[in-house]
Amino acid sequence: MVKNGNVVMQKYELGRLLGQGNFGKVYYGRDLESGHNVAIKVIDKEKVQKAELTEQTKREISVMAMVKHPHVVQLYEVMATKSKIYFVIEQAKGxxxxxxxxxxxxxxxxxxxxxxxxxxxxxxxxxxxxxxxxxxxxxxxxxxxxxxxxxxxxxxxxxxxxxxxxxxxxxxxxxxxxxxxxxxxxxxxxxxxxxxxxxxxxxxxxxxxxxxxxxxxxxxxxxxxxxxxxxxxxxxxxxxxxxxxxxxxxxxxxxxxxxxxxxxxxxKGLGSKQVVNQNVIADGDAVSSLDNTKLELIKPASVSAFDIICWFNLSGLFIDDDQKEELRFTSVKPVPVIISKLVEVGKSLNLEVKKKEVGFLMLEGLNESRYETVCIGVQIFEISVSRYFIELSRSSGDAIDYQNMLTQTIRPALDEIVQAWQGVQSHQQSLK
Missing domain, CATH: 1.10.510.10 (Transferase(Phosphotransferase) domain 1)
Structure with a gap:
């Protein structure tokens, strides 16, 4: 990877300076392949290391990977040379x-x-x-x-x-x-x-x-x-x-x-069906059988190399297994089988599974359930032909109830469709 003139890593063209901080600068940028405008944050590695902010920088990367939301600046890619770190982020033109x-x-x-x-x-x-x-x-x-x-x-x-x-x-x-x-x-x-x-x-x-x-x-x-x-x-x-x-x-x-x-x-001004939170979306369709499990997946084109790096490498940097809010695994089972298993697990906990947006399901507690306030978001990514990455995360409800559900019911029940758990040492060891 090289920086050639005003082109970074042979992928992005640098434009005018947008801002400057203690450890780096932010520039306008353009993706040479797609032509899309981006912002590029260039961080000086040596300055970060001298200030003992390496862990903070790692944390910022990890955080931005987790908070993909319409009203949060999106991090597209992270690249590095011996002396620089490049954050390619969403350009906010306003x-x-x-x-x-x-x-x-x-x-x-x-x-x-x-x-x-x-x-x-x-x-x-x-x-x-x-x-x-x-x-x-x-x-x-x-x-x-x-x-x-x-x-x-x-x-x-x-x-x-x-x-x-x-x-x-x-x-x-x-x-x-x-x-x-x-x-x-x-x-x-x-x-x-x-x-x-x-x-x-x-x-x-x-x-x-x-x-x-x-x-x-x-x-x-x-x-x-x-x-x-x-x-x-x-x-x-x-x-x-x-x-x-x-x-x-x-x-x-x-x-x-x-x-x-x-x-x-x-x-005031909020429509009854307005989507204001990606994790809680109203009026979903309930999934009740395999005949109703056709789900448009998040395709490889929508998943950057950075996403995959974060899923497989960053998820375990900061959080102990028993504290994680997310449960992540890969599977080679057909999508209907994956969804059928999620429906089965949901029923055992008296949670209803609903289809939401592209590649997104929600397990929601029913009124008569002890977990009626717990909502679990499920995202399904197609990362290659017949290979899927699934992430479960708590959207709302009591954190202790959620962790109990994960450890006592959800993880054991999902074992049969899991190819590999990500960031869960006990399950990785059990699969060896």
């Missing part, structure tokens, strides 16, 4: 949301649309065990249609980063956007901290300025910890109520994402 806000506050409907997209992206990240920890307008990009894209997962934490008490302890983020408990350094829930940051963003969208500000950092932190802010007179009453619940200094009393989505102000 630039940073921050730049848009320098022109003033947004109208209510425009602010609500972006906030809806933000909340759904963050909810998806949390369902994957990813906590962003640095949500702010500078890390929110816009595409050519003005839709929001969450970016920059450099400070994100994975579920396994928690200590035994289930909390995170690393103080990080941007001062005006951090939650009080992060400042307090007594441990915090990543999800609750992200929700606070989302509230600050909502305030900025509607007001055009920050809810908490002081040139003295100590005074700023005092205001945050006491939730001292004042809404401008043009804020609707519904927004004031919503913000008061987001800006609760007690994270245990702070509103959840589910409650935000249930609020009357948030729901």
């Amino acid at each position: 630039g940073e949301l921050f730049n848009k806000l320098t022109k003033g506050r947004l109208k209510e409907d425009a602010a609500r649309k972006l906030f809806q997209q933000l909340i759904n992206a963050v909810e998806f990240c949390h369902s994957r065990g990813v906590y962003h920890r640095d949500l702010k307008p500078e890390n929110l990009l816009l595409d050519e249609n003005g839709n929001l894209k969450v970016s920059d997962f450099g400070l994100s934490a994975l579920a396994e980063s928690k200590r035994q008490d289930g909390l995170l302890y690393t103080t990080c983020g941007t001062p005006a956007y951090v939650a009080p408990e992060v400042i307090g350094r007594k441990g915090y829930e990543g999800a609750k901290a992200d929700i606070w940051s989302c509230g600050v963003i909502l305030f900025v969208l509607l007001a055009g300025y920050l809810p908490f500000y002081d040139s003295n950092l100590i005074y700023l932190y005092r205001k945050i910890c006491k939730a001292e802010y004042k809404c401008p007179n043009w804020f609707p009453l519904e927004v004031r109520k919503l913000l008061s619940r987001i800006f609760d200094p007690n994270p245990h009393k702070r509103i959840s994402i589910a409650e935000i989505k249930a609020s009357s102000w948030f729901k």
